[in-house]
Amino acid sequence: MDDLMKQLHAVLAVDKIDHNTVVKSVERNPYRRLLQEVLLERKDIIRSRMNLVALYETEEPSSEIEEILAQFENPTFPLEEINTEKEVEWQPLERKYLDGVSKIKEETTMKQTQLEKDLAKSLAHSEEVLKKHRDFRPVDDRDFSNVKQSITKHFEQAKTNLRGDAATKILVLRREIEQQGRKRRNFDKNTTDTLQNWFHDHRTNPYPSDQEKAELAKQCNIKISQVNNWFGNQRIRSKQQAIRMEEEEQKRLAALAAEESEAMQTALAAASTVATSSNLAAASLMTLPLVNPTMHAMVLPGMPQNLLAGTAGFLPQTNYFPTAGQMALADNGNGQPFYTDFENFGLATQPDSEQFNNYLG
DNA sequence: GACGATGATTTTTA
DNA sequence: TAAAAATCATCGTC
Structure with a gap:
């Protein structure tokens, strides 16, 4: 009994009911089992009451919601006001919207009807419960x-x-339709200029802070997310463009090298004749555009490695006229000696003239 | 209508 | 989680 009384006190405390009245009534009540049952049902009512308290803390239903729900009676296609030219194109979208709205309406009506039924049931039930209360309290x-x-x-x-x-x-449905139906617009010139200028002025670190993004967005009359998109695209695309330009430069250089190579082939043909005939006065050899070890090998095939030793990289074009430290190689065919500058020719050390002459045959 | 530019979205990365 | 990278979809031009 003590336990039961404790529970009852708790229930009554919540309800702010006059304890004494009820306690006396309970004490007189011989039907403890009934009492227990009633207490259980009281708990439900207490719960309802708690819900009611929570209810007062919730927001009032907004008029905004009712405005949106006016779509049930008079659905307006979200895109019409933006552009009326593409009516045909948008027909499927319009159908989709109208179907969507009517589906939502149907669901809502169904649930609402169910709620009303439940309400009636609950009210009836609560009345029954209260009537039972009369057995032990006023x-x-x-x-x-x-x-x-x-x-x-x-x-x-x-x-x-x-x-x-x-x-x-x-x-959500309207937003979805708008997304699907909206045609992307490029930014106007002012906007792109503003963004471009900022990007160029900060090209070493093109990352606007949140505040700068907000300023740019305001200035350009676009959303911050669009500023983010623009900078994201711009950074990656300017990088890609730089890579493309670099590749083109490489191609250009490769084409140039190929051209030189072709010139070298011509020189090679002539030099080959020179080498075999010992006639180094051949004009083609004198007009070689560049001199490097590879070229040596090409111009003078089979030339001993020790004669090529120590050469590295390209040397500037040289003139092959006699200067100090040069040696006469052979007759130029006109009874004059032909000189070459081994240093500039790409040879680090003066080759052994006898060996060189032997090579030339 | 092809095609590059461009804005937005999605996926990957650090 | 912001930025990078990849991808998508449309725009704009020829």
């Missing part, structure tokens, strides 16, 4: 109206939530 009209109010409020809130959900669904 119950007056105020109790009935309180419980009814509590339950009604509870369902009203559920209904409000339902309408809120429906409004959210409509907004």
